[in-house]
Amino acid sequence: MSAPKDDALTAAVAEHGPFPMPVGTKPVPMRPEQRKAIAVQIGEVQPATDALIGSLAESVANVRNHEHPSWEDLYCMNLTSYMGERMASVLKRLLDTETENARLGAENDTLGNDLTGANLAQWEDGREIDRLRLALKAVQRGRRELRARVAELEGQRDRRRVRLVALQNDALSMRGSLAPNGEDRKVPFELGQTLTPAVDWLINRVAELENDSKLLAALYAAGVDNWEGYDIAREGVES
Known part of the structure; x- marks a missing residue:
């Protein structure tokens, strides 16, 4: 082992103290049958690339940050x-990582067993045992970080599901208002899969009624309170 590595290891031991063999409760890895079941459910897919993960993260940020309308949020629905x-693909990547994590865990257990008893006594006087202990701690830290990341992604998935259900409920409620059972539709056409045409029609209709109201107010102000002289007065107001 080179002098620089010895110096770095000595400094690490001086700062953190001796590095004992890991003891206590270990993180529980996903069972092989769980990994197998997930693999069957997601089918033959390629694991998500870094670019896809970045794109999904951007979509999550867009869903969270954009201005949410009071009607059907098609932007959010499209992103979700x-x-x-x-x-x-994301699950495939997580599954591959979990499988690799299980393999590393098995290697860790084997390595830990090999370093016990007589083998451990043979290595106590060498610097190599310290390097192995540091490596084991690094692997365990990586496993904890990976599990925390998986838990975070699962939480994001659950929150997105809740938001999607809320959006779907809002859309159903709006459909009930626009086309109530046993009554005439409030819009002059059948409702399709999206409510955007109905919303646009209602917006235009409100604009028409507002214009009519302004016109009637102007006509009344011009002294027209019946149909006599209506056309002439209207031409004067509109001109």
């Missing part, structure tokens, strides 16, 4: 649909 369609 986009993310949902690509979740299989």
